[in-house]
Amino acid sequence: MSKTIREAYGESLLKYGKDDPRVVVLDADVSTSTRSLVFAKGCPERFFNMGIAEANMVGAAGGMAACGKIVFVNSFAVFLSTLGLLSARAFGSYSGLNLKFMGAYGGLSDAYDGPSHHSVEDLAIMRALPHFKVFVATDEHQVDWLVKTAIDTDGPVYIRLSRDSLPEVYSKDTKFEIGKGQILREGKDLTILACGVMVGQALKAGEMLAAQGISARVVDLFTIKPIDRPLILESAEKTGLMVSAEEHSVIGGLGGAVAEVLAKAGSPAKLACVGLEDTHAETGAYPQLLKKYKLDADAIVAQALGGLQK
Amino acid sequence: MQAIAQTKLDALNAQCAQMRIDLIRLLHKLQTGHPGGSLSACEILSALYFEMAKVDQANPKWPERDRIILTKGHAAPMLYMILAKRGFFPEADMDTLRQLGSHLQGHPCAKTTPGVELSTGPLGIGVSAAVGMAMALRLDKNPATVYAVMGDGEINEGTVWEACMSASKFKLDNLVAIVDLNGVQLDGRCEEIMPMDDVPAKFGAFGFEVFRCDGHDIADLCKTIGQAKAVSGKPSVILARTVKGKGVSFMEGQSAWHGAPIGRPEFEQAMKDLGGEPDV
Numbered sequence: 001m002s003k004t005i006r007e008a009y010g011e012s013l014l015k016y017g018k019d020d021p022r023v024v025v026l027d028a029d030v031s032t033s034t035r036s037l038v039f040a041k042g043c044p045e046r047f048f049n050m051g052i053a054e055a056n057m058v059g060a061a062g063g064m065a066a067c068g069k070i071v072f073v074n075s076f077a078v079f080l081s082t083l084g085l086l087s088a089r090a091f092g093s094y095s096g097l098n099l100k101f102m103g104a105y106g107g108l109s110d111a112y113d114g115p116s117h118h119s120v121e122d123l124a125i126m127r128a129l130p131h132f133k134v135f136v137a138t139d140e141h142q143v144d145w146l147v148k149t150a151i152d153t154d155g156p157v158y159i160r161l162s163r164d165s166l167p168e169v170y171s172k173d174t175k176f177e178i179g180k181g182q183i184l185r186e187g188k189d190l191t192i193l194a195c196g197v198m199v200g201q202a203l204k205a206g207e208m209l210a211a212q213g214i215s216a217r218v219v220d221l222f223t224i225k226p227i228d229r230p231l232i233l234e235s236a237e238k239t240g241l242m243v244s245a246e247e248h249s250v251i252g253g254l255g256g257a258v259a260e261v262l263a264k265a266g267s268p269a270k271l272a273c274v275g276l277e278d279t280h281a282e283t284g285a286y287p288q289l290l291k292k293y294k295l296d297a298d299a300i301v302a303q304a305l306g307g308l309q310k
Numbered sequence: 311m312q313a314i315a316q317t318k319l320d321a322l323n324a325q326c327a328q329m330r331i332d333l334i335r336l337l338h339k340l341q342t343g344h345p346g347g348s349l350s351a352c353e354i355l356s357a358l359y360f361e362m363a364k365v366d367q368a369n370p371k372w373p374e375r376d377r378i379i380l381t382k383g384h385a386a387p388m389l390y391m392i393l394a395k396r397g398f399f400p401e402a403d404m405d406t407l408r409q410l411g412s413h414l415q416g417h418p419c420a421k422t423t424p425g426v427e428l429s430t431g432p433l434g435i436g437v438s439a440a441v442g443m444a445m446a447l448r449l450d451k452n453p454a455t456v457y458a459v460m461g462d463g464e465i466n467e468g469t470v471w472e473a474c475m476s477a478s479k480f481k482l483d484n485l486v487a488i489v490d491l492n493g494v495q496l497d498g499r500c501e502e503i504m505p506m507d508d509v510p511a512k513f514g515a516f517g518f519e520v521f522r523c524d525g526h527d528i529a530d531l532c533k534t535i536g537q538a539k540a541v542s543g544k545p546s547v548i549l550a551r552t553v554k555g556k557g558v559s560f561m562e563g564q565s566a567w568h569g570a571p572i573g574r575p576e577f578e579q580a581m582k583d584l585g586g587e588p589d590v
Contacts, residue, residue, distance in 0.1 A: 024446070048445065048480070056472035059438025063456075066420070066428055066439065067377075067446035087435045095420060095429045 008140035010038030012147040034104040058084035062091025077103030077119035092156030093129040106160035107247030114283035124252025126158040136195040167200035179226040187215035190241035198245040205300035236269035250275035272303040331586035348388035350492040350552040357531035367397035381436025382461035383417035398425030434467025463495030477545040478517025492554035525550030
């Protein structure tokens with residue numbers, strides 16, 4: 001089993017932040033969970049625990065960034081994207097300062113803590129903020145690149161992480177680019193566009209469909225904003241049917257972003273969206289939750305078959 | 311610490327009197343902008359920008375400058391007037407306030423206006439940012455002081471108190487908060503909208519060294535700011551008693567003049583009160 005996304009994040013943050021005096025890390029009393037604790041232990045002078053006061057943490061991060069710091073703010077995705085939103089807007093979006101939002105426990109990954117702690121709308125919220133870049137981490141290797149890229153990229157960034165380990169899709173030598181999706185499997189009958197935990201499920205769906213003689217292209221669209229418009233349109237033209245898959249509401253996230261691209265281009269391609277159907281989930285074991293709320297390979301296959309029959 | 315020289319005090323008082331006239335004239339002409347809180351903050355901002363804080367209009371990003379954060383961003387017209395007088399941009403720019411294409415946005419914008427340290431307007435978060443600035447400056451061993459000028463309506467915001475907790479935890483003695491205690495917020499008097507009761511005791515309980523002064527007396531402000539700066543090991547706050555709409559008879563203490571447009575008869579009365587010429 002590969003290491004958890006949060007552990008990989010903590011290690012990468014320490015690796016890239018330790019010798020860079022611009023990097024400051026804040027947490028709101030959940031560093032043990034977010035694993036910003038790894039940085040705190042390795043670089044205590046530039047780690048600050050701001051207590052259970054997320055709004056103030058993000059505001060303070062704005063002030064630090066205005067003094068030239070690159071500030072990583074850590075809490076659960078659900079709290080960063082709600083309690084942290086006003087300062088995210090004022091100091092990140094409007095002021096363009098170097099705020100890096102690390103949304104821990106993204107999607108339903110904090111499964112047993114229940115819907116109060118799941119984040120099913122964070123991508124929609126953060127994507128709507130002008131000038132924000134929004135990413136969803138796919139695996140530990142990509143997390144490493146995302147942390148480095150957040151440091152190297154000027155301006156506000158939101159990165160959704162996961163509590164759990166995710167299937168290793170990449171190697172440490174994989175090259176990523178902001179705004180460029182990764183084609184993980186080629187196919188001609190449909191395209192599955194996925195992010196985060198759904199990438200592994202999309203690859204599985206690709207195999208299941210292949211067993212039925214259906215050839216699916218599988219794309220990791222980890223870069224929600226900027227979105228990979230050329231790849232989406234090229235895939236639409238090539239395969240006709242598009243299936244988006246995300247651990248998020250079907251409103252405003254990856255599926256929403258893809259729909260915007262297709263509609264604005266006047267694409268005749270069909271789009272089916274796998275995600276939470278304007279609902280919250282419930283408490284339960286993570287794999288069971290994903291299955292019950294139709295966030296798995298079976299759900300992707302069902303949407304694919306439905307789309308092909310129409 | 312040396313008290314402010316009498317000649318300079320006289321000059322600053324005369325300048326404040328003139329800025330009040332110019333501000334009312336401008337807001338009357340534009341029919342937009344917040345007069346009440348601008349008039350109450352006139353001396354506080356003057357004491358900082360013209361006497362106590364180190365800023366350099368020729369080098370607005372000078373690393374060791376003091377950071378003045380107007381967290382009550384709606385007093386932007388007075389801040390802009392003072393920045394212009396201080397030489398950060400031409401005074402003629404004031405005519406473009408709140409107009410399309412101007413660098414003078416409705417609330418302070420650090421990206422567009424030289425001398426503005428932080429974009430403010432949403433109340434409560436400017437104080438958090440001031441805390442973050444004080445922390446970052448300390449990390450860099452930068453001797454600058456952060457001044458956060460708040461409103462007394464603003465302290466309704468919970469983030470103000472979150473910020474106070476963190477300022478106290480990190481012993482930010484390079485942070486001086488100043489509350490423009492004009493007693494009036496948008497909808498009415500502070501004690502009727504959201505009574506904060508014993509404000510000095512609240513700040514004291516949150517770990518601040520608390521000072522009080524007359525927020526329209528520049529000598530008193532300078533003396534108190536000097537004392538607050540000298541505090542070691544904890545943040546300090548100055549509760550500066552002011553009058554909302556100070557200097558204009560019908561605006562004083564009136565919430566109706568928080569952000570209302572100034573009509574012709576009111577403008578004429580205001581000029582009479584302030585000793586300005588009514589003809590523009």
